[in-house]
Amino acid sequence: MRNLFFILFILIFVSCKEDVLPKPKAYLSLKYPAKSYKKLHFERPYVFDVEKNATVKDSKNNWLTIKYPNLKATIDITYRPIKNNLKELLIESEKLVFKHTVKAEQIVSNDFINESEKVFGSIYEITGNAASQIQFHATDSTxxxxxxxxxxxxxxxxxxxxxxxxxxxxDIVRIMETLRWKD
Structure with missing residues (x-):
């Protein structure tokens, strides 16, 4: 019994040569596919480039859903013709953005202007645990x-x-940059 205790005692002290250190923080190694774009293939009053790995789902009223199945994400796009109601459409769009202020830490607005194609809009980045992290709108104003x-x-x-x-x-920035209105 004494020999067994002595052997265990030696094994414990001999086997622990290095100090135990906590593991360093790790970062996720996420790999995304290379970006490649194609023109929107649905007949709409507008056209823009869509990422090739995304799936575009047609909806009524010229609306679209751009799905990213691997990310469990979508970009929901709504279209509305302007009928002397541009101010109301802009107010409604901003209301939907600022509805996230309850959970948002910050909302940053970046204006977008492409005068040659008559595309004017804004991209809103919403930081924090909000339901939507990016929202945007675009118009030709008429x-x-x-x-x-x-x-x-x-x-x-x-x-x-x-x-x-x-x-x-x-991809959202690419949508804004390549957005063209059809007559």
């Missing part, structure tokens, strides 16, 4: 108005979905 919103179909945890938000944000 006939056409679209609004879009990015949604993730998961409980919002901004730190966790930030890489995916940045990935889709590039």
């Amino acid at each position: 006939e056409h108005f679209i609004k879009g919103a990015l949604y993730f179909y998961t409980q919002p945890n901004y730190d966790s979905i930030l890489p995916a938000v940045d990935f889709v944000k590039k």
Whole structure:
């Protein structure tokens, strides 16, 4: 018995040569596909580029849903013709953005102007655990108005979905840059 105790005692002290250290913080190694775009293939009063890996679902009233199945995300796009109601459409769009102030830490607005194509709008980045992290609208000020919103179909945890938000944000900027109105 004494020998067994002595052997265990030696094994415990001999086997522990290094100090135990906590593991360093790790970062997610997320890999996203290379960006590649195609023109929107639905007949609409507008056209823009869509990421090739996204799925576009047709809806009534010239609305669209751009789905990112691997990210569990969508960009919902609504279209409304302007009928002397531009001010109301802009107010409604901003109300939907600022509805997220309850959960948002910050809302940053970036204006977008493409005078040659008559595309005027704004992109709103919403930081924090809000339901939508990016919303945008665009208009030609006389006939056409679209609004879009990015949604993730998961409980919002901004730190966790930030890489995916940045990935889709590039597509939203591309939508705004390539948006053209049809007559």
